[in-house]
Amino acid sequence: MSENLLVAVIGKGNSGKSHTWNTLFGKTVRTRKNIRRLDLGSGKSVDVFLVSGSPEERKRYVGDIIDNKKPRIVLCSIQYGAKAMDTIRWFVENDYFIFVQWLNPGFQDNTDKAYVDHLGLTEKILCKESILGIRNGRLPAVRRVSEIRDFILGWAESRELVKN
Secondary structure, three states: OOEEEEEEEEEEOOOOOHHHHHHOOOOOOOOOOOOOOOOOOOOEEEEEEEEOHHHHHHHOHHHHHHHHEEEEEEEEEEOOOOHHHHHHHHHHHHHHEEEEEEEOOOOOOOOOOOOOOOOHHHHHHOOOEEEEEEOOOOOOOHHHHOOOOOOOHHHHHOOOOOOO
16 A cells, blocks of 8 residues: 555646645645645644646656655646656656546636547556546536545545644
8 A cells, every 4th residue: 555645636738737726725826845734624734745837837857846855745736648647657656646636627628528538547547556536627626625635634644644
């Protein structure tokens, strides 16, 4: 069982990835060099490392962004595209359980209809230790963010990572 957790939000450009993290933290957040505290409610929190702008959009390798910090929990935006598997592969190779919300359709898509995974990412993710859910990025972020918060809380409590 993996002792590290990746919480990823995958989507096309302007699908709502950064908005998801902003809603989770209750303010505008960006990638920094340090681990930060995430409030989980009821006085509970965990330490996380956030990669808000996807490595693919930034044209940077996720391993270089995270560097040698070895965070137990990483929150990461992933741009849906050919380079997405490079980012996912880094987390697999570094023993992270993968929890993904794929924003499909994304916030700025012109339809509420999901598009086809022509890259085969879902198959590649699901053959690893993972959970993948498809969420409509056009809907308000509150429900999907609540799902993320609840998952992190349960996962972190079972590993005694929650701070009071």
